[in-house]
Amino acid sequence: MTRASLVFAALLAVLVPLSLLAGRVWIDPFASAGPANAALILAELRLPRAVLAVVIGAGLGAAGAAMQGYLRNPLADPGLFGIAPMAALGAVASFWLAPLIPPALAAWSLPVMALAGAGLGMASLALIAGRTASDVAGGAGGGIALFTLAGLMLASLAGALTALAITLAPNPFALSEIVLWLNGALTDRSWREVAIAAPLTAAGIAVLALAARSLDALTLGEEAARSMGLDPGRLLVLLVAGVGLTVGAGVAVAGIIGFVGLIVPHLVRPLTDRLPSSLLLPSALAGACLVLAADSIVRVLPVVTELRLGIALSLIGAPFFGWLLVGMRRGRL
């Protein structure tokens, strides 16, 4: 385990118990008799929520590190690829389609549609940009630029369709559900969501880990990477699958939680040798820390209604993005 992994694993080990105790009802671990329902709060509310924060944060962190490595761009974010917006579009469509879905299946329609959206996003990227792999072999080059633009196009399209779905919302109730969904949150999540997200995210991180050394090779550009034995087609498949699984699973259970994939690799990089392979595991751990900490903070903030996690992270993330841009202009990155 590298230094960065140890640092963030230790931080996570501190944050998890803290997060379990924090909330509207504070639980004092040393009190002989806590709130009457303390055990219930812990087991059925706090623990699944904490586990879900860890799972989603880990997936977003690892996906962000992999994307930045693949695009050779420290400003890349999984959302940029349109996979998160496509997953959200699927989720939003499920609200819209709710009246058409038999009640027996209603509970499953949202996660299934979100994953289907992520899958569709993955497939579209593979169709548009998958050609690049062979084009690069044929010398056309520009594969990564094409991939980025394809992702941007997909994100814009998904955003537009989501806006359309909101405009056409069948009733005010669906409208408010959609808006709440888009803001992303871990409120009132249960073990059911954990059971959906955890295996998919774990599989996604495992797939991304297979791509680690190929991402290192890309440090010197596509041609040098191919001269060192990189197979661009294989790397593309691993990335689309890995990012699709991690981001799709996260959106399926918690909506869009942005900027984690952007911020986390920057926190991790100074503690490593800066190669993408050294970032993956620590970024997963740091992403878990960030989402868990942010979710615990929004839970205890003294406001009337709980601040949505997605909004809170955007409030942190957008200025951070600006700070990165300023740093880039000054040649710090």
Next chain:
Amino acid sequence: MTLATENLTVMRGGREVVTGITANLAPGQITAIVGPNGAGKSSLLLALAGLLAPSGGKVTLSGDDLAALSLRIRAQRIGYLPQAADIAWDVAVEGLVALGRLPWRDRGTDAVEAALAALGLEPLRRRPVSQLSGGERARALLARVLAGTPRWILADEPLAALDLAHQLSLIAHLKACARAGEAGGQGVVVVLHDLALAMNHADHVLVLKDGRLIAHGPPSQALSPEVIAQGWGVTAHWLGEPGAQALATKEGPEHSAKDLG
């Protein structure tokens, strides 16, 4: 381990950029690829590295079709140094050089140390690449290729961004690669823009024009005034002693190849 092309034709962007080139390149030598802009020099080098698939003919390594080798074996045998590589992450010099071991999937500490030593990079090993001078950076990038212990080193204009002293120092390193080693030295192929560097330092020169090989052989033959007139449309002659020659050109590219017969 001879690198050879047989009637090699390469298409790029729907255009034929290399046409029917047959050449044998011997290890233990510096082979320079020269030619006017757009002659197909970089495309030929990419095809020799196995990074551009031939649309006709083939590239062979010790008689084996390069396209039939696994990516990993090819990467172990042929090191490629692209022109003006930008380094995406601010890694330390030793981390950069260690990337050269990727085709072997090992740490290859000895090879990395040898490459750092060969290019005098030991004092800079922990320095981030963003803090290197142009010459140091070029040495670090070449050391990355050397760390992969390839049988062939293919470099696209490795001297282009360097001042005179650094050009000579880098070419001395490449010569050392070609000459040294119990195994008989590595093969070195460089794309060069500066004809004087090719004349003075290469053992073998390939002259391209419009994707075709118009001359090849020892530099004194392949870079004769007649070939320069044919390839570049420039009247020129060589001054000075062998090994330290300079090209004197005359005004007026209107002297076409036809005039000179």
